[in-house]
Amino acid sequence: xxxxxxxxxxxxxxxxxxxxxxxxxxxxxxxxxxxxxxxxxxxxxxxxxxxxxxxxxxxxxxxxxxxxxxxxxxxxxxxxxxxxxxxxxxxxxxxxxxxxxxxxxxxxxxxxxxxxxxxxxxxxxxxxxxxxxxxxxxxxxxxxxxxxxxxxxxxxxxxxxxxxxxxxxxxxxxxxxxxxxxxxxxxxxxxxxxxxxxxxxxxxxxxxxxxxxxxxxxxxxxxxxxxxxxxxxxxxxxxxxxxxxxxxxxxxxxxxxxxxxxxxxxxxxxxxxxxxxxxxxxxxxxxxxxxxxxxxxxxxxxxxxxxxxxxxxxxxxxxxxxxxxxxxxxxxxxxxxxxxxxxxxxxxxxxxxxxxxxxxxxxxxxxxxxxxxxxxxxxxxxxxxxxxxxxxxxxxxxxxxxxxxxxxxxxxxxxxxxx
Ligand SMILES: *Cc1c(COP(=O)(O)O)cnc(C)c1O
Numbered sequence: 019x020x021x022x023x024x025x026x027x028x029x030x031x032x033x034x035x036x037x038x039x040x041x042x043x044x045x046x047x048x049x050x051x052x053x054x055x056x057x058x059x060x061x062x063x064x065x066x067x068x069x070x071x072x073x074x075x076x077x078x079x080x081x082x083x084x085x086x087x088x089x090x091x092x093x094x095x096x097x098x099x100x101x102x103x104x105x106x107x108x109x110x111x112x113x114x115x116x117x118x119x120x121x122x123x124x125x126x127x128x129x130x131x132x133x134x135x136x137x138x139x140x141x142x143x144x145x146x147x148x149x150x151x152x153x154x155x156x157x158x159x160x161x162x163x164x165x166x167x168x169x170x171x172x173x174x175x176x177x178x179x180x181x182x183x184x185x186x187x188x189x190x191x192x193x194x195x196x197x198x199x200x201x202x203x204x205x206x207x208x209x210x211x212x213x214x215x216x217x218x219x220x221x222x223x224x225x226x227x228x229x230x231x232x233x234x235x236x237x238x239x240x241x242x243x244x245x246x247x248x249x250x251x252x253x254x255x256x257x258x259x260x261x262x263x264x265x266x267x268x269x270x271x272x273x274x275x276x277x278x279x280x281x282x283x284x285x286x287x288x289x290x291x292x293x294x295x296x297x298x299x300x301x302x303x304x305x306x307x308x309x310x311x312x313x314x315x316x317x318x319x320x321x322x323x324x325x326x327x328x329x330x331x332x333x334x335x336x337x338x339x340x341x342x343x344x345x346x347x348x349x350x351x352x353x354x355x356x357x358x359x360x361x362x363x364x365x366x367x368x369x370x371x372x373x374x375x376x377x378x379x380x381x382x383x384x385x386x387x388x389x390x391x392x393x394x395x396x397x398x399x400x401x402x403x404x405x406x407x408x409x410x411x412x413x414x415x416x417x418x419x420x421x422x423x424x425x426x427x428x429x430x431x432x433x434x435x436x437x
Contacts, residue, residue, distance in 0.1 A: 021051035022305055022344075023385065029346045029384055033413035036307055036346045040382050041194075043406045043417055045309040046326035048393050050080075050418070052088060052411035054303035055389075059092050062295060065270035069281055071291040074118055076256050077103045079296025079390035080304070084409045084418035086110030089299070094137070097256065097294035108135060118253065118294065120167060120217070120219040122147075124189055126154060133160040141167045141215040141249060143190055145199055148209065155208035164203075165213025165251055166196045170234040174219030174227045174257065177337050183218025183231055190216065193238055200242055211247050214239045217255030220297060225268050225276045228233020228257070232277045239284055252284055253292035260301040262323040262387050263340045270298065297390040304389025306331050306405070307346070308368075310377045311360070320355040322377055329399040331385060331392050335365045343368070345375035346382035357383070361400050393419075401427050 021032055028035045031051050033181070039049055063073050069247055073094035077086065081103060087110045093114030096107040107117055119132050120141040129151055132140060142148050142164045155162040169190030174181045182189040191199065196214075203211045216235040222228060232254050239249050254277070261267045274281075279292050308326035315321070333339035353376035357369040368385055377383055396404045403422030408415055 021054040021057075021303070022384070024348055027348045028331065029344055029348065031305070031410040031415075034410050034415050036305075036384055037382060038344035039408055039410075039415055040307050040309065041348070043408055044421060045307050045382065046324075046330050046405040047421070048304055048388065048405055048407045049384075050082075050085060050300075050389055050407065050409045051309055052306045052409055055085065055088055055300065056092060057093060057418070058299045058303060059089060060121055062270040062293070062298060063093075065274040065430045066291065067274075069274075069278070069285045069291055070400065071293070072116060072283075074292055074294040075299055076296030077107060078379060078394055079392050080300040080392070081106050082393065082418055083110050084407075084416075085300065086112065088409075095292070096296075097296070101131050104128070104131050104135065104137070107389065114138070118165075118215075118292065120215070120294075126150065129154050130158070133158065133162060138163060139213050139215075139253075140164045141213075141253065143167045145195075147201070148199060148206075152206045152209045155347075156383040160208065160381065162209045163212050164209055165215040165237075165253060166191055166199060166211065167215040167217070168193055168196050168235050168238050170216055170218065170231040172218050172227050172231040175224055176219045176221050176257075176259070179337060181218070182220075183216065191365045193234065196238055197241065197245075198249060200245065202394050207237055211242070212249060213248060213253060215253040215255070217253075217294065218257060220257045221259040222247065223259035223265050223267050225273060229276050231255075233280050236280045239289060241335075242264065243287070249289055251292055252289050253280070253294060254281075256293065256295040256298070258295055258298040260297055260387065260390075263342065299390075301390035302387050304387075304392055306385040306388040306392060308383050308385060310379055310381045312379055313377075320353055322353075322355050322357045322374060322383075324357055324359055324368065324383060326385070326405065327361040327400075327402070328363065329361055329397045329402050330359070330405050331368060331388055332395045332397075333391055334368050334370070341368065341388060342384060342386040343372070343374050344384045345377060346384055348375070351376035361402070378416045398422075398427055403427060
């Protein structure tokens with residue numbers, strides 16, 4: 019079942035017409051379906067079956083407190099990449115024993131915050147980070163549980179900007195170096211090496227690269243165990259792709275089944291399997307509602323000018339990403355056009371050269387599959403207040419983030435005395 023669906027020509031999120039939300043909350047507004055979120059999470063959780071596992075949610079996909087609270091209530095863990103995300107997950111009520119912290123550039127402040135909350139694991143990405151972690155933990159009488167983020171040198175075959183597991187990418191540690199580092203950790207007093215982590219990229223639509231990378235990294239788990247390390251966690255990363263258009267995407271079950279022969283012996287040996295999906299959980303649970311401001315023609319070209327732009331949803335401009343565009347009130351008429359925003363950039367578009375709903379001025383459109391890397395990548399470029407966010411559950415809906423006001427745009431700005 020699609021949680022965004024038509025009833026009598028009107029587009030609904032669960033049991034709420036999108037037009038009702040636009041009327042109440044204005045546009046542009048992100049709308050999230052609680053049911054879709056829960057379904058995606060459970061699909062993933064169920065895919066592991068009786069393998070000992072924990073599904074962590076990659077907060078950077080969508081860090082809204084309501085989204086996080088919902089996921090925490092389902093039992094999810096969290097995958098964070100900054101001190102700000104740690105703050106969010108603690109505020110949302112996540113159990114710190116289910117929080118893993120990745121990223122190549124964790125600062126002293128961020129490492130200290132993670133140590134302070136006693137998070138489950140730091141996914142360490144370099145020898146230097148490890149040295150710093152040992153130093154801080156020692157100084158403050160803490161223990162740091164770490165997993166090494168290995169770079170399995172596998173091409174995820176996705177967009178260049180979001181592939182992370184090749185040798186030339188900045189992420190992770192090559193396998194042979196990981197073994198050298200492990201020996202060094204033996205000398206450390208305050209760092210326990212109890213995990214192996216990998217993550218090769220995002221929006222991966224083929225099983226092959228996942229399977230290859232997981233098998234390579236599982237080899238490191240075995241080798242570390244052979245060397246006497248008690249590897250309690252193997253984190254297979256995130257990156258499972260979703261359908262934006264008509265891509266043939268594997269399900270969570272397809273992925274887990276493909277690597278089950280690799281994971282089962284590890285789990286049987288006492289290693290818990292972690293995964294950290296963002297897009298798979300949140301991507302199809304959200305849509306961006308936008309109103310048409312103008313229609314305009316330029317020679318043969320037709321433009322639909324909407325009140326949402328690249329600052330609200332960056333993916334089309336940044337990755338040339340495709341998002342379906344639906345009319346909130348469908349009459350079937352199509353027009354070949356570009357759907358563009360008000361931002362002063364030619365790269366400001368939400369859809370380009372496509373058959374789109376033939377929307378008139380004032381009509382409402384929904385840009386689909388915008389639940390992940392939508393609001394979280396939104397900016398104030400062109401001094402545009404960021405959109406509101408709404409969550410729908412059944413026939414109820416609530417604003418879960420207020421639309422920003424002009425005053426928010428200058429928050430923290432100061433005019434110095436010498437002016
Ligand atoms: C971004 C990220 C993820 C999530 O990626 P998705 O494609 O959203 O599943 C998982 N792990 C790490 C380390 C990441 O940086």
